[in-house]
Amino acid sequence: MISLPKLKRLAEREGTPLLVIDHDVVRANYQRLHKQLPRLDLYFAIKSNPEPQIISTLYAEKSGYDVASLQEYEAVLENIPTLRGKKRDDFIWDKIIVANTIKPAETLKQLANYNTLMTFDNRYELEKIKEHCPDAGLVCRLRVQNVGSVVELSSKFGVEPGDAPNLIEQAFELGLSVEGLSFHVGSQCTNIENYLNALEASAQIFKEVKQRGHKLRLLNIGGGFPVPYDGSEPPFEAMAKKLRKEIDRLFPKHISVVAEPGRFIVATAATLVVEVVGKSFRDDKWVYYVNDGVYGTLSGVIFDHIPYHFNAFKRGDKRLSAVVGPTCDALDTVSTAEMLPELNLGDLLYVRNCGAYTNGSATTFNGFPKAKILNINT
Ligand SMILES: Cc1ncc(COP(=O)(O)O)c(C=O)c1O
Secondary structure, three states: OOOHHHHHHHHHHHOOOEEEEEHHHHHHHHHHHHHHOOOOEEEEEHHHOOOHHHHHHHHHOOOEEEEOOHHHHHHHHHHOOOOOOOOOOOEOOOOEEEOOOOOOHHHHHHHOOOEOEEEEOOHHHHHHHHHHOOOOEEEEEEOOOOOOOOEOOOOOOOEOHHHHHHHHHHHHHOOOEEEEEEOOOOEOOOOHHHHHHHHHHHHHHHHHHHHOOOOOOEEEOOOOOOOOOOOOOOOHHHHHHHHHHHHHHHOOOOOEEEEOOOHHHHHHHEEEEEEEEEEEEEOOEEEEEEOOOOOOHHHHHHHOOOOOOOEEOOOOOOEEEEEEOOOOOOOOEEEEEEEEOOOOOOOEEEEOOOOOOOHHHOOOHHHOOOOEEEEEOO
């Protein structure tokens, strides 16, 4: 983790708002996950942080990529020299999975130029794939319980497990090739039961599909691996131990098991530095207006349901304070309860664990520019 004196020096040199991404931490997080789940091939979910330099760093770690759009697909091709310019028949299944169950027809037409894996969860998508990208390797996404996960995903995606064998049958009848199953237990998932139930349901479907004469060879357990935002999360190692055991119990070694981690790889790798640009006293507390907020890097307050906390570089008696962003919208309130020393205009604050679902969903609302990204230890 970057030291505070260094962080402050960088912010003074580069200006604020500044998002410092430490690639040593990206690598360490990837290696930790790989060590805990050694059977799994990891496909980094680019949506969690689309910074191109992260694609390159993870390529050196032998990561694959989960992409949600043609733009993300192309970002991988552009940032990985050995994939650039690849054509159909070049085997890139081990590097990219299009893990969005709904793909525009135009995207499918472009993806037909590659030999790619993609998810689906309904008949209409299968027909579209048949028309535009019939040689894709298909992965049927299941609807699984997301109980207790911070970001819920099952309301929008996944076929009910009971309907999955018929849907997979329909795909084969259309002449398509179904390679396996996927699920996502919801992001920032601390409830191991979500994974265990989903693994059990997947194993049942593997069996039923086999009885119907088709073999599946891939299981994608999605993302969701939790990050220690406030220290209350259970240690990941204990969760991983149960996952390893259950995966090995339910899925023989010839089944490839993959995951699409996003948050786990990048959340703790980035620190945001902001500057106090305004100050007032309201409702019995100091309110600090800073130059980044929920329309910018801290967009995760809204979209990702993560409460971000500010720390001051300077010392002093701490008082309950509020920190708000720079735009004209009152929604742009990052926190109404921070313990901070009294700050002056020009003082800097920092926010740890800002690497996932932050810069990727930042806007330039009201004309305020996005934070500058500084990659260190690349
Ligand atoms: C299909 C899919 N895969 C992977 C991810 C990454 O999940 P996480 O950041 O929780 O690891 C997401 C997140 O929304 C997703 O929708």
